[in-house]
Amino acid sequence: DGGITQSPKYLFRKEGQNVTLSCEQNLNHDAMYWYRQDPGQGLRLIYYSQIVNDFQKGDIAEGYSVSREKKESFPLTVTSAQKNPTAFYLCASSIESSRFADTQYFGPGTRLTVL
């Protein structure tokens, strides 16, 4: 079964803590993305990666960091510098992003709540 998995499904963080959200895909896709979703808003791009060991900032990268050491994995760290991290986080992948018109395939999401 090919797809994208995200873990955990729910995550609670105390203020001042860093947390890491996992995203794994077995679709053999080159490109991977992290989005943040807030109520009443569309998805906003945090980071994207077109290839292993390379990634680019999206529209709202401040307070977040990523790595892409393996093709199938693209973890997102929400740092203590992120002022309002409570949100639903979605990971996606596509065959390639050089055209950015490829269909993106989404994971089930992680809901992060800051206590």
Place this chain on the structure above:
Amino acid sequence: AQSVTQLDSHVSVSEGTPVLLRCNYSSSYSPSLFWYVQHPNKGLQLLLKYTSAATLVKGINGFEAEFKKSETSFHLTKPSAHMSDAAEYFCVVSNSGGFKTIFGAGTRLFVKA
């Protein structure tokens, strides 16, 4: 510059009646356009995609959308709503000549029995 506007934040229909979810876009280049559906606390699933082939695009679950360049619209329709269609729907524009994907704010569809 690209943008996408979903004209209704909420739409309510009765089961068995038609569905219309409206989307207008702007793009400097020939756009690719998508509709995705999201059920509560789930990821997004592709419904359909337009990439400059036929202007009427058929998708999954009986949905279709028509690309109208003169009106810069890409409205999503379904002839008969089902209870399982209740979800949030996102219109998305992507620039095939550039590096940007823009999501609309979403339209929540309610289906009444």
